[in-house]
Amino acid sequence: MTTRIGWARGLATALVLAVLGGASVAAQEARKEAKADRPPNIVFILSDDEDLGIHPYMPKVKALIEDEGVTFDNAFVTYSLCCPSRSTILRGQYPHNTGVLGNLPPEGGFKTFRLLKREGSTVATWLQGVGYRTAFYGKYLNGYTEKDAPPPGWDEWHAANNNGYFNVDYKLNSNGKVVAYGDAPEDYLTDVIAEKASAHIRRFSAEGRPFFLYVAPFNPHSPYNPAPRHKGMFKDADLPRPPAFDEADVSDKPGFIQGLPLLSEKDVDDITGHYRARLECLQAIDDLAERLVGTLKDVGQLDNTYVVYASDNGFHLGLHRMKEGKDTAYEEDIRVPFALRGPGVPKGGHVGAMVLNNDFAPTFAAMAGVTPPGFVDGRSLLPLLKDPAAPWRRSFLVQRLGLEADERLKPANALAVRTGRYALTSYNDGEHELYDLETDPHQLHSMEPMADPALVEALTEKITQLKVCRGEACREAEDAPVGE
Ligand SMILES: [Ca+2]
Numbered sequence: 001m002t003t004r005i006g007w008a009r010g011l012a013t014a015l016v017l018a019v020l021g022g023a024s025v026a027a028q029e030a031r032k033e034a035k036a037d038r039p040p041n042i043v044f045i046l047s048d049d050e051d052l053g054i055h056p057y058m059p060k061v062k063a064l065i066e067d068e069g070v071t072f073d074n075a076f077v078t079y080s081l082c083c084p085s086r087s088t089i090l091r092g093q094y095p096h097n098t099g100v101l102g103n104l105p106p107e108g109g110f111k112t113f114r115l116l117k118r119e120g121s122t123v124a125t126w127l128q129g130v131g132y133r134t135a136f137y138g139k140y141l142n143g144y145t146e147k148d149a150p151p152p153g154w155d156e157w158h159a160a161n162n163n164g165y166f167n168v169d170y171k172l173n174s175n176g177k178v179v180a181y182g183d184a185p186e187d188y189l190t191d192v193i194a195e196k197a198s199a200h201i202r203r204f205s206a207e208g209r210p211f212f213l214y215v216a217p218f219n220p221h222s223p224y225n226p227a228p229r230h231k232g233m234f235k236d237a238d239l240p241r242p243p244a245f246d247e248a249d250v251s252d253k254p255g256f257i258q259g260l261p262l263l264s265e266k267d268v269d270d271i272t273g274h275y276r277a278r279l280e281c282l283q284a285i286d287d288l289a290e291r292l293v294g295t296l297k298d299v300g301q302l303d304n305t306y307v308v309y310a311s312d313n314g315f316h317l318g319l320h321r322m323k324e325g326k327d328t329a330y331e332e333d334i335r336v337p338f339a340l341r342g343p344g345v346p347k348g349g350h351v352g353a354m355v356l357n358n359d360f361a362p363t364f365a366a367m368a369g370v371t372p373p374g375f376v377d378g379r380s381l382l383p384l385l386k387d388p389a390a391p392w393r394r395s396f397l398v399q400r401l402g403l404e405a406d407e408r409l410k411p412a413n414a415l416a417v418r419t420g421r422y423a424l425t426s427y428n429d430g431e432h433e434l435y436d437l438e439t440d441p442h443q444l445h446s447m448e449p450m451a452d453p454a455l456v457e458a459l460t461e462k463i464t465q466l467k468v469c470r471g472e473a474c475r476e477a478e479d480a481p482v483g484e
């Protein structure tokens with residue numbers, strides 16, 4: 001690993017001069033020099049189960065992050081489920097390499113991640129290792145309880161137990177101490193997170209240390225409990241009905257979809273209620289983003305901070321006859337909102353390259369000037385910020401084991417490959433789905449089994465390579481042309 005020696009030396013000089021006293025002007029100058037050369041801070045806000053469809057309902061996130069930075073229009077997760085995605089985010093690896101392939105042991109969950117000792121090397125330990133202050137807030141990995149000791153790598157640790165989904169009556173493990181919260185308006189978890197993170201930004205800044213904040217509210221995950229001040233805000237919002245909504249003809253679809261009836265009136269009523277509550281739940285994140293950006297500005301660190309916004313997975317409501325959920329390889333589940341602002345990042349820019357949750361950890365490492373470990377499968381996105389047309393991956397793997405999914409979806413375990421144009425999903429019962437996303441972006445007409453056999457073979461081979469790839473081999477396999 002490499003560090004920014006100049007920053008470390010500058011800080012040391014400032015501290016020595018400050019300790020010596022007397023030479024106050026020299027000390028001030030040295031502190032200024034240290035500040036100017038200070039590595040950038042990173043504030044990473046990760047929402048839970050937020051799909052691209054509801055993302056535009058956060059005007060503050062748009063104004064303060066997207067309009068001030070770059071939006072990635074093709075951002076994906078390699079497994080559309082909380083714990084696999086969050087494990088990937090911590091390590092920059094595909095799920096087959098984190099070993100977390102579900103939300104529950106033995107396939108996945110917090111306990112699996114801990115048992116496999118994955119916490120010994122995460123983006124937190126890498127950044128802490130080069131002098132960053134690191135802080136975690138909110139939802140860690142599924143199955144984490146307030147009694148579980150904080151993992152290595154975090155200077156500040158404030159992770160919630162399972163009740164965090166309600167945003168009230170939860171417990172936090174705060175730096176090893178269990179703290180219980182009630183259900184008063186000021187106990188709303190996303191607001192508590194904002195308060196703590198804001199205070200730590202002030203403290204870390206005063207200490208003259210660069211910082212990495214991982215801010216993970218549970219919103220807008222079910223059971224959809226918005227902050228009291230936002231309840232009813234979207235009570236009349238119309239449920240979007242994109243072309244895949246309640247898909248009429250599912251004869252092109254695999255058996256688990258063909259077995260679903262058309263949505264009933266009650267289904268649509270339920271979904272509509274949840275949609276409205278999801279929009280309301282987003283508002284607390286919008287407030288959180290505003291608060292953190294405001295604090296960064298107050299302490300003079302906004303221009304030296306990457307503020308990054310993403311969701312851990314997408315979500316579907318009524319699409320392809322599925323009522324509500326994630327954990328499929330359909331576009332709405334694997335696509336996530338993703339934008340960032342920061343030093344040198346052009347304002348209002350867009351990047352079309354396919355970027356992954358695998359890329360978050362190596363990107364944060366690159367921002368901090370750290371070379372990540374060889375086990376990392378993802379790659380730094382910084383080259384795309386300099387040149388959106390930089391050479392980039394042409395495909396990636398999506399895993400979808402559906403181990404805890406809806407009972408009817410259980411036989412549908414799958415591996416999928418996504419290229420710039422095609423999406424092939426290969427189910428373990430021998431069924432396939434293949435879409436040409438240029439002509440069928442809503443995935444209404446699977447080309448299987450009428451597709452060109454050479455195309456199917458090329459895409460299937462790519463799945464075979466990617467499902468066992470590690471580190472550099474993943475990047476090589478992703479970069480090679482496939483079926484186009
Ligand atoms: Ca999630």
Ligand SMILES: [Ca+2]
Nearest residue numbers: 249250444445
């Ligand atoms: Ca169809």
